Amino acid sequence: MRKTxxxxxxxxxxxxxFGSLSLYLITISCANDDTQTVANFxxxxxxxxxxxxxxxxxxxxxxxxxxxxNGWGNQELQFYTDRSENVKVENGVLSITARAENFNGSSFxxxxxxxxxxxxQSYGRFEARIKLPFGQGIWPAFWLLxxxxxxxxxxxxxxxxxxxxxxxxxxxxxxxxxxxxxxxEAISKSFTLENDRFDTDFHVFGIEWGPNYINYYVDDxxxxxxxxxxxxxxxxxxxxxxxLINVAVGGNFVGSPNxxxxxxxxxxxxxxxxxxxxxx
Amino acid sequence: xxxxxxxxxxxxxxVLGIILSLTLGCERETSENVTFATFSNDGxxxxxxxxxxxxxxxxxxxxFEAFTVDTDEVFQGAASMRFDVPNFGDPxxxxxxxxxxxxxxxxxxxxxxxxYAKASVAATINEIGYGxxxxxxxxxxxxxxxRLTTNWRKYIIPIPDPSKLTFERGMxxxxxxxxxxxGYTFWIDELQFEKLGxxxxxxxxxxxxxxxxxxxxxxxxxxxxxxxxxxxxADGSNVTLATPxxxxxxxxxxATVAHVNDLGVVTVIGSGTAEITxxxxxxxxxxxxxxxxx
Numbered sequence: 120m121r122k123t124x125x126x127x128x129x130x131x132x133x134x135x136x137f138g139s140l141s142l143y144l145i146t147i148s149c150a151n152d153d154t155q156t157v158a159n160f161x162x163x164x165x166x167x168x169x170x171x172x173x174x175x176x177x178x179x180x181x182x183x184x185x186x187x188x189n190g191w192g193n194q195e196l197q198f199y200t201d202r203s204e205n206v207k208v209e210n211g212v213l214s215i216t217a218r219a220e221n222f223n224g225s226s227f228x229x230x231x232x233x234x235x236x237x238x239x240q241s242y243g244r245f246e247a248r249i250k251l252p253f254g255q256g257i258w259p260a261f262w263l264l265x266x267x268x269x270x271x272x273x274x275x276x277x278x279x280x281x282x283x284x285x286x287x288x289x290x291x292x293x294x295x296x297x298x299x300x301x302x303x304e305a306i307s308k309s310f311t312l313e314n315d316r317f318d319t320d321f322h323v324f325g326i327e328w329g330p331n332y333i334n335y336y337v338d339d340x341x342x343x344x345x346x347x348x349x350x351x352x353x354x355x356x357x358x359x360x361x362x363l364i365n366v367a368v369g370g371n372f373v374g375s376p377n378x379x380x381x382x383x384x385x386x387x388x389x390x391x392x393x394x395x396x397x398x399x
Numbered sequence: 400x401x402x403x404x405x406x407x408x409x410x411x412x413x414v415l416g417i418i419l420s421l422t423l424g425c426e427r428e429t430s431e432n433v434t435f436a437t438f439s440n441d442g443x444x445x446x447x448x449x450x451x452x453x454x455x456x457x458x459x460x461x462x463f464e465a466f467t468v469d470t471d472e473v474f475q476g477a478a479s480m481r482f483d484v485p486n487f488g489d490p491x492x493x494x495x496x497x498x499x500x501x502x503x504x505x506x507x508x509x510x511x512x513x514x515y516a517k518a519s520v521a522a523t524i525n526e527i528g529y530g531x532x533x534x535x536x537x538x539x540x541x542x543x544x545x546r547l548t549t550n551w552r553k554y555i556i557p558i559p560d561p562s563k564l565t566f567e568r569g570m571x572x573x574x575x576x577x578x579x580x581x582g583y584t585f586w587i588d589e590l591q592f593e594k595l596g597x598x599x600x601x602x603x604x605x606x607x608x609x610x611x612x613x614x615x616x617x618x619x620x621x622x623x624x625x626x627x628x629x630x631x632x633a634d635g636s637n638v639t640l641a642t643p644x645x646x647x648x649x650x651x652x653x654a655t656v657a658h659v660n661d662l663g664v665v666t667v668i669g670s671g672t673a674e675i676t677x678x679x680x681x682x683x684x685x686x687x688x689x690x691x692x693x
Contacts, residue, residue, distance in 0.1 A: 253635075287635055288633065289597055314595065316633065318599065
């Protein structure tokens, strides 16, 4: 993964300016220095590289539409749609765009994609390469929910691979929610970028997940491990989960946008890849 | 020539020294007129003492003795800069203010002027910034009403477009009068230009971000004002800086109707319609002036 990422970065940044020979040398020399300990699973089970323009691939992605119950449980302000104004694939990236517009009684629109009933998996490596938006009240997330339908949230379990407050452009959070440890009581840890921020370039957000543990990483930094010992209730993560990716506006995690929040705000997703836990 | 320069700077920040030589080699082929800056790229102004070449020039009418080096009250290291703002009516000068010029540095690798500051009482500094060298001051930036507390705190004054600061003499300047008639003391330490890497999302504006329409006749001259650059900092705050025209690239949509110079001065020369717009570092400024001339 890391090799691919570096190569891509150089290709897009400076590749055209130098001969392919020098590029090759640079790439190799950097890659040799990497300790690739953050990601161990390499057998792909699902990937979307977002290389076909238009609507997202419907064999992988469905949508949550509307405002849910009480703003999807968080007093969020947006109305989710599947319109191209809010979600589209173009130039190799999935764009999810939050807009300030009156729509069906809401003041904002955006989009939330999910793989429920299309792709669900227990364990493995879930990873996305994302350039985040910014601004007060903007709340993007790349996360998983338990696929079981015989229980309500939070019993089903929630794994937040990346959550971010637009007013904190250098900080993301990785969390789990379950019975007895949800919402404000979630088991959570933040990761801060030094001398950089999440809304100016792409970064890789991922977990490696196995029985009774979840490892969280950003780019090549493993910054947290949550195990069944760490949670203050039942460990509900030894089960299949599905993927969600969205940009919310407002809500109790970020607060409302203010006059300085610039719209539209777009989250760009270069790829989403899922790998099997091949230790099992 | 300006384009070539910016090109180089972008790449320098991206890659390492080994690539620099390649880059320079490539660039040289594009123009024989390109010259490369050999000015100091030292960002330090006052860490524990003056950096090499730095001078101190008080403003006329200010208290000349307002600035001293303080070895007792420091944020870090051996010394800080101490500024004694006079009381109202002080015969030595009614305010404290000075510029700190040197013989010119290349600041293109930095994105902000930063420093730690505290005051003897909670106070608000009238003006503080960089780019004033008692010269043309084409790139002068000042923050108005900077609030100080009685504890050391870090302050950040971003640069609207660092690629413009290829040769800047004005390292630091300030002007501050009494607070409600009373003098006080403030200290500044670790004063330097830094590459923070967390200053982003530029949002420049001309004409205060408004799209204006004016009916003018040939010969009219009008200056584009309301110029600013807004940048977002790591703490999520947006900083808006009054920004001199030299940071902008102005353009006219119809050069037979109106042209605009580097200082944002528009001259109407023919009949028809022209729209004046501007960019900073390739980012379109909000606001425009549409001229209808007949």
